[in-house]
Amino acid sequence: xxxxxxxxxxxxxxxxxxxxxxxxxxxxxxxxxxxxxxxxxxxxxxxxxxxxxxxxxxxxxxxxxxxxxxxxxxxxxxxxxxxxxxxxxxxxxxxxxxxxxxxxxxxxxxxxxxxxxxxxxxxxxxxxxxxxxxxxxxxxxxxxxxxxxxxxxxxxxxxxxxxxxxxxxxxxxxxxxxxxxxxxxxxxxxxxxxxxxxxxxxxxxxxxxxxx
Amino acid sequence: xxxxxxxxxxxxxxxxxxxxxxxxxxxxxxxxxxxxxxxxxxxxxxxxxxxxxxxxxxxxxxxxxxxxxxxxxxxxxxxxxxxxxxxxxxxxxxxxxxxxxxxxxxxxxxxxxxxxxxxxxxxxxxxxxxxxxxxxxxxxxxxxxxxxxxxxxxxxxxxxxxxxxxxxxxxxxxxxxxxxxxxxxxxxxxxxxxxxxxxxxxxxxxxxxxxx
Numbered sequence: 087x088x089x090x091x092x093x094x095x096x097x098x099x100x101x102x103x104x105x106x107x108x109x110x111x112x113x114x115x116x117x118x119x120x121x122x123x124x125x126x127x128x129x130x131x132x133x134x135x136x137x138x139x140x141x142x143x144x145x146x147x148x149x150x151x152x153x154x155x156x157x158x159x160x161x162x163x164x165x166x167x168x169x170x171x172x173x174x175x176x177x178x179x180x181x182x183x184x185x186x187x188x189x190x191x192x193x194x195x196x197x198x199x200x201x202x203x204x205x206x207x208x209x210x211x212x213x214x215x216x217x218x219x220x221x222x223x224x225x226x227x228x229x230x231x232x233x234x235x236x237x238x239x240x241x242x243x244x245x246x247x248x249x250x251x252x253x254x255x256x257x258x259x260x261x262x263x264x265x266x267x268x269x270x271x272x273x274x275x276x277x278x279x280x281x282x283x284x285x286x287x288x289x290x291x292x293x294x295x296x297x298x
Numbered sequence: 299x300x301x302x303x304x305x306x307x308x309x310x311x312x313x314x315x316x317x318x319x320x321x322x323x324x325x326x327x328x329x330x331x332x333x334x335x336x337x338x339x340x341x342x343x344x345x346x347x348x349x350x351x352x353x354x355x356x357x358x359x360x361x362x363x364x365x366x367x368x369x370x371x372x373x374x375x376x377x378x379x380x381x382x383x384x385x386x387x388x389x390x391x392x393x394x395x396x397x398x399x400x401x402x403x404x405x406x407x408x409x410x411x412x413x414x415x416x417x418x419x420x421x422x423x424x425x426x427x428x429x430x431x432x433x434x435x436x437x438x439x440x441x442x443x444x445x446x447x448x449x450x451x452x453x454x455x456x457x458x459x460x461x462x463x464x465x466x467x468x469x470x471x472x473x474x475x476x477x478x479x480x481x482x483x484x485x486x487x488x489x490x491x492x493x494x495x496x497x498x499x500x501x502x503x504x505x506x507x508x509x510x
Contacts, residue, residue, distance in 0.1 A: 088394035090369045091362040097349035100342045104327050115316050117387060119350055120362070127350035130312045131343035137309035138331055138339035150303040150332075157302045176329060182300035 087113070094120075146217070148193040148210045149178050158182075158190055165189040167224040171214065171243070173197055173231060181229060189227070192217065197235040198242055206242060214243070218250045218258065228262040299325070306332075358429070360405040360422045361390050370394075370402055377401040379436040383426065383455070385409055385443060393441060401439070404429065409447040410454055418454060426455070430462045430470065440474040444492075 087109055089095035094116060101112035119127050143149070144156035147169075151157070158164060158178075168189030172178055178191050194209045206212075217223065226247060230236035244260055251258045266284035267276050276284075299321055301307035306328060313324035331339050355361070356368035359381075363369070370376060370390075380401030384390055390403050406421045418424075429435065438459060442448035456472055463470045478496035479488050488496075 087391055088397075089362075089391060090394065091353060091364050093349045093353045093364055094362050096345045100345045103342075105330050106323070106326070111318070113388065113391065114318070116346075116349065118317050119346065120353065122350070124350050128347050130315075131347035133308050133312045134328075134331065134346075135340050135343035137305045137328065138334070138336050141303060141305045141332065150301075150306050152303050152305055174329075176325065179299055179301060179325065182302070185300075 147191045148195060148213070149191055150175050163188075165224075167222055168227070169214075169217070169223060169225070170227045170229050172229050173236070177229060189225075194230075194239070197230060197239040199235045199238075209239075211243065211246070215246055215250060218247055219254060223256075223258050225259040225261065228260070230262075232265050359403045360407060360425070361403055362387050375400075377436075379434055380439070381426075381429065381435060381437070382439045382441050384441050385448070389441060401437075406442075406451070409442060409451040411447045411450075421451075423455065423458070427458055427462060430459055431466060435468075435470050437471040437473065440472070442474075444477050 087098070089098070097116045097119075098109065098112045101107055101115050102109050104112075107115070119130070140152070142151050142153065144151040144159055145154050146159045147156060149156040149158060159166075165188055169192050170181060170187060170189055171192045171194060172181065173194055173196060175193060178193060181187050181191075192210065192214050194211065194214070196204055196209050198204060198206060198209070218226070228240045228243070230239055240262060247258060247260060250256075264287065265280060266287065267273060267280065273281065299310070301310070309328045309331075310321065310324045313319055313327050314321050316324075319327070331342070352364070354363050354365065356363040356371055357366050358371045359368060361368040361370060371378075377400055381404050382393060382399060382401055383404045383406060384393065385406055385408060387405060390405060393399050393403075404422065404426050406423065406426070408416055408421050410416060410418060410421070430438070440452045440455070442451055452474060459470060459472060462468075476499065477492060478499065479485060479492065485493065
């Protein structure tokens with residue numbers, strides 16, 4: 087692409103660095119901003135810069151936070167003794183959007199994946215074990231993506247947490263979110279693994295009806 | 299979507315205002331920026347704000363410019379007596395990328411479209427007529443999108459320019475870019491209008507071979 091303005095070119099190049107945004111899309115975005123009020127574009131750029139500069143990670147659960155502790159950990163209305171273990175901040179947002187969970191989180195920052203060189207030390211696992219030792223935890227819910235890496239991570243953590251529980255003479259309930267046929271999905275298109283597991287983990291109908 | 303950080307939420311909302319970017323994509327972009335170095339994100343936001351604040355439109359051709367006159371109009375190596383009339387800045391970039399044009403441009407800022415309430419007065423047409431009167435123009439090339447609005451605009455401009463030429467006793471060559479079967483396109487999938495016109499405007503083979 088040939089630009090007759092270096093200001094335009096630089097802006098397009100910056101946008102094109104973002105994931106999934108090519109040069110053509112970047113140009114479209116920049117030309118859109120060019121049509122907007124200067125004040126609005128100033129606000130856009132300020133909000134982005136401020137977000138990166140001021141955002142922090144919760145010292146307890148590693149979720150994004152405006153201060154030292156995130157608003158979920160700081161909320162005394164939420165069950166502090168129930169922890170949902172997730173891979174990323176994105177998963178926290180997805181679960182919060184369901185409005186079905188009233189506990190707290192622990193963001194691992196990834197899952198164990200030896201092929202990618204990610205072991206337990208690269209993740210926020212040490213801190214989770216620490217929380218299990220210090221806090222009075224009743225239940226730990228694993229909400230990891232259903233794949234080999236997720237299952238490996240659950241297996242690893244479950245062993246570690248069982249050891250903590252027995253050392254401290256505690257009983258921590260460890261659960262994982264249900265795998266099964268998605269709502270609105272069709273049986274015939276489900277993969278064998280999912281369909282097989284959803285048969286194994288079938289529920290009494292009265293439970294199903296009362297929940298939905 | 300539920301966010302536990304207002305800094306994050308604001309940034310996502312700003313990105314989601316851009317065309318073609320929904321909340322999920324906006325979140326992906328923001329989380330990407332969150333992983334980048336603070337300095338780099340600062341640079342990103344600065345380049346965007348600076349672009350909007352400092353960019354100007356060429357006083358002669360209405361292309362984007364870093365100063366009063368764009369780099370194309372200011373370039374004495376380019377044929378200043380050949381003007382390519384285009385709809386938008388995007389078209390200037392597209393034509394520049396072909397490296398097949400060595401003249402200057404005139405950006406109309408749209409095309410005549412009565413249904414959308416866009417008449418000649420909303421476009422940079424007055425200034426084009428003015429250029430035709432003051433400058434020694436040899437050729438005007440219309441490179442507008444091939445649709446009703448584009449053709450209407452060509453018809454309107456051609457009349458105006460013919461009047462200017464006869465008043466000032468000048469001969470301006472007025473052309474339009476070729477319509478036809480796109481390179482790599484297939485005859486059987488071309489619409490009748492395109493195929494019909496490309497038959498009417500057929501070229502001697504020697505011309506075709508010497509150009510490609």
